[in-house]
Amino acid sequence: MIDRDPIPDDSTADDTALDDTALEVIASSLPELGPLDVHALYKLRVDVFVAEQDCPYAEIDDVDADPGTIHLLARAPDGAVVATLRVFGSDAGGGVMHIGRVCTTPAWRGRGIAARLIRRGLVLCRDRPVEIGAQAYLERWYEQFGFARCGPDYLDGRIPHLPMRRDLLE
Known part of the structure; x- marks a missing residue:
């Protein structure tokens, strides 16, 4: 089922204000x-x-096409997809979930859209632990969502990355 909602205005101090609240998330x-x-x-x-x-x-x-993978797309008022991410993992036994492929088109960066998609993705993960492979320069940005480094740096292509995990919140 496709879920279509406007991006909620739930900015935090760490977000840059979104100047157009008419974005829709699919x-x-x-x-x-x-x-x-x-x-x-x-x-x-x-x-x-x-x-x-x-x-x-x-x-x-193949993760993209798995029926359990949920893609979040942020759509601008003109219908253009300006940001996306995907959520996947195991529902069995409270398994670990993953958020990945987080990206925003250059013209829409710095407006808090990715942060809002991350929060929406975390809602989809419910009460399960979540792992990400973050680009190293974004470590502090992901920390605002409760993620912490859980291993050594590694290269994905030529880009430094690091594993991060968000465990169940108390």
Whole structure:
């Protein structure tokens, strides 16, 4: 089922104010998205991760198509997809969830959209632990959501990353 909601105005001191509250968030598995949304999702990710970050690799993987993976897309008033992330993991036995492929188109960065998508993704993870592979320079940014480093730095392509985890909150 596709869930369409406006991004809530829940800014924190760590967010840059969003100057346009008319953004809509779509939460859906890939098979439920329309072809134009799938195209926009992949185009944004390829533009950011492959072209902008100069990491030539196959951006599309089997996690995307898994029916349990939920893609969050932030849509601007003109219909353009301006940010995205995906949430996946195991529902069995309170398994670990993952948030990844977090990106925002350059023209929409600095407005708190990714932070709002992260918070929405954490809601989807419910009370389960969440792991991410964060670009190293974003470690402090992810800490505001309760993530902490849980291992050594590593390279993903040529970009320094680090594993982070958010355990159950008390």
